[in-house]
Amino acid sequence: MKQNNQEQVPLLQLVVSALKIALLSFGGGVSALPVIYDEYVARRKWFDDETFQYFVTASNALPGPIISQLLVMIGYNKRGRIGAGVSFLVIGFTGPILLILLLTFLYKFVPLAIVERISQAVIPAVLALLASFLWQQYHKAQKMLGWQRNWGLLGVAFFAFFILEWNIAIIFISVILVILVITPNQKRGESS
Amino acid sequence: MMLFIQFLFGALMTGLTAFGGGVAFVPMLEAFFTQIFAIIPADQFFEIVGYASALPGPLGAKIVGAVGYETFGLPGLIFGELFFDGPGIILALLLYRLLMKNRQQPKLQAVTQFIQPFIIVMVAKVAVSLTTTTIATMEIWHFFIIFGGSLFLIMKKKYPPIVAIIFAICYGLVFLP
Numbered sequence: 001m002k003q004n005n006q007e008q009v010p011l012l013q014l015v016v017s018a019l020k021i022a023l024l025s026f027g028g029g030v031s032a033l034p035v036i037y038d039e040y041v042a043r044r045k046w047f048d049d050e051t052f053q054y055f056v057t058a059s060n061a062l063p064g065p066i067i068s069q070l071l072v073m074i075g076y077n078k079r080g081r082i083g084a085g086v087s088f089l090v091i092g093f094t095g096p097i098l099l100i101l102l103l104t105f106l107y108k109f110v111p112l113a114i115v116e117r118i119s120q121a122v123i124p125a126v127l128a129l130l131a132s133f134l135w136q137q138y139h140k141a142q143k144m145l146g147w148q149r150n151w152g153l154l155g156v157a158f159f160a161f162f163i164l165e166w167n168i169a170i171i172f173i174s175v176i177l178v179i180l181v182i183t184p185n186q187k188r189g190e191s192s
Numbered sequence: 193m194m195l196f197i198q199f200l201f202g203a204l205m206t207g208l209t210a211f212g213g214g215v216a217f218v219p220m221l222e223a224f225f226t227q228i229f230a231i232i233p234a235d236q237f238f239e240i241v242g243y244a245s246a247l248p249g250p251l252g253a254k255i256v257g258a259v260g261y262e263t264f265g266l267p268g269l270i271f272g273e274l275f276f277d278g279p280g281i282i283l284a285l286l287l288y289r290l291l292m293k294n295r296q297q298p299k300l301q302a303v304t305q306f307i308q309p310f311i312i313v314m315v316a317k318v319a320v321s322l323t324t325t326t327i328a329t330m331e332i333w334h335f336f337i338i339f340g341g342s343l344f345l346i347m348k349k350k351y352p353p354i355v356a357i358i359f360a361i362c363y364g365l366v367f368l369p
Contacts, residue, residue: 024357028251029216030318035353043352053304054295056311058287064207064280065217067250072281073288088281092273095249096257100269102243103258112242114365119246121364123326124335125356128342130319134312135347141308150309157313168314175310176303183302 009046009078011086017044018071018087022094026122029066034133036070046078049140061172068092196264196271198229203256203276210252217252225259232259253277330368338363 017039025032033056040046047055059069068091075087102110141150160171202224210217218241226234237259244254256276260268294300327335341363342356349355 020354022249024248024353025250026248026357027318027322028245030315031322032250033315038353050301050304053307053311054288054291057304057307058284058291060311060314062280062283062287063209064283065250065252065277068253068277069280069284073284076285076288077292084281084285088277091250092253092277093257093269095244095247095254096261096269096273098247098249099240099244099254099258100261102247103240103262107243115243115246117364117368118361120326120330121334121338121360121368122357123322124330124338125342125360127319127322127326128339128346128356129353130315130322131343132347134315134319137308137312137315141312144305144308149306153306153309154313157310160310161313161317171310171314172307175307179303179306180299183299 009083011079011082013044014075014078014083014086015090018075018090019094021067021071022091025067026119027126031126031130032067034129036067037133038129040074046074051077057172057176060168061176063169195229195231196268199225199231199260199263199268200271200275202229202231203260203272204279206252206256207276208279218255221252221255221259231263236262334363334368 020039021032021036024035037052041049041052055070055073058073059066062069068088071087071091072084075083075085077083079086102115144150145153157171160166202221206217206220206224210220222234222237222241225231226237232240240255240258240262244251244258247254253273253276256272257269260272262268291300338360341359345351345356345359346353
């Protein structure tokens with residue numbers, strides 16, 4: 001197991017990465033996961049897959065904006081409270097400020113038609129990012145779980161997401177609870 | 193002042209109760225800002241949503257920020273974001289600390305292993321719904337050129353995501369109607 005604790009990362013790098021996510025995450029929420037994974041795990045190698053998994057699990061089991069939650073956890077992990085605050089400022093305000101600029105005076109120069117064209121064109125690219133992300137994650141799960149367990153769980157997940165159409169957080173919370181209950185352990189007394 | 197408090201209340205409640213992020217926030221924000229409290233006229237709200245979904249970054253935060261700014265100026269932006277993002281972020285940090293403190297426990301390691309297929313299907317579901325909404329409005333060959341081109345750039349050429357995004361934007365500006 002790797003140590004999780006803060007090898008100090010320059011705040012500037014934290015800001016640059018958060019800004020990158022703020023500017024590249026089209027499609028909202030979950031569709032930003034590939035970009036975030038690429039930036040922090042693949043490129044900067046600040047986290048191993050397991051830690052990233054913790055981030056994703058925590059943000060999905062809770063209400064609230066996923067991208068901001070992820071970036072704040074990442075900032076916190078690297079630089080404590082200051083890191084969390086800086087990440088929040090960048091991810092919380094970059095998009096809104098761009099939007100306000102666009103709404104208050106840029107709209108005279110940038111017609112809505114062009115903005116819409118860009119937003120449409122970007123989606124297939126986001127889908128390609130999602131596809132490549134899914135491909136990587138699938139192979140990782142296959143290696144980690146073996147194909148029987150992986151496909152069994154994929155089937156359960158498919159049922160929960162596509163057939164029952166449960167809410168994401170409900171699915172995550174139930175899965176976490178079920179796993180906590182059925183995994184044998186020396187220590188008792190997890191949250192219920 | 194009353195209106196400002198109502199605005200913050202709407203932002204807070206949405207941030208606290210909407211799960212899944214992105215589009216999940218829009219109907220709730222709409223209800224709070226245009227129906228329950230008359231903070232902004234509906235047509236103006238949807239104009240904001242239109243521009244907001246075209247820009248990068250978390251969708252809900254953009255909408256809250258713009259509604260706040262248009263109605264209350266700078267304090268609307270700042271406090272709107274604090275109230276909207278705040279609770280979710282604090283909860284996430286608390287859960288994260290709890291997870292990290294106990295990460296050596298076999299139970300938690302089992303969670304991170306077995307949750308993986310669920311993350312995969314969650315992402316796949318988002319991909320499916322994005323695909324269906326996009327194919328409905330976009331010529332299919334444009335779709336496949338941008339999709340295929342981006343896939344080639346990131347999987348074959350191993351370029352970072354930004355290259356695919358820029359390629360898509362350029363293609364859209366030149367070729368999309």
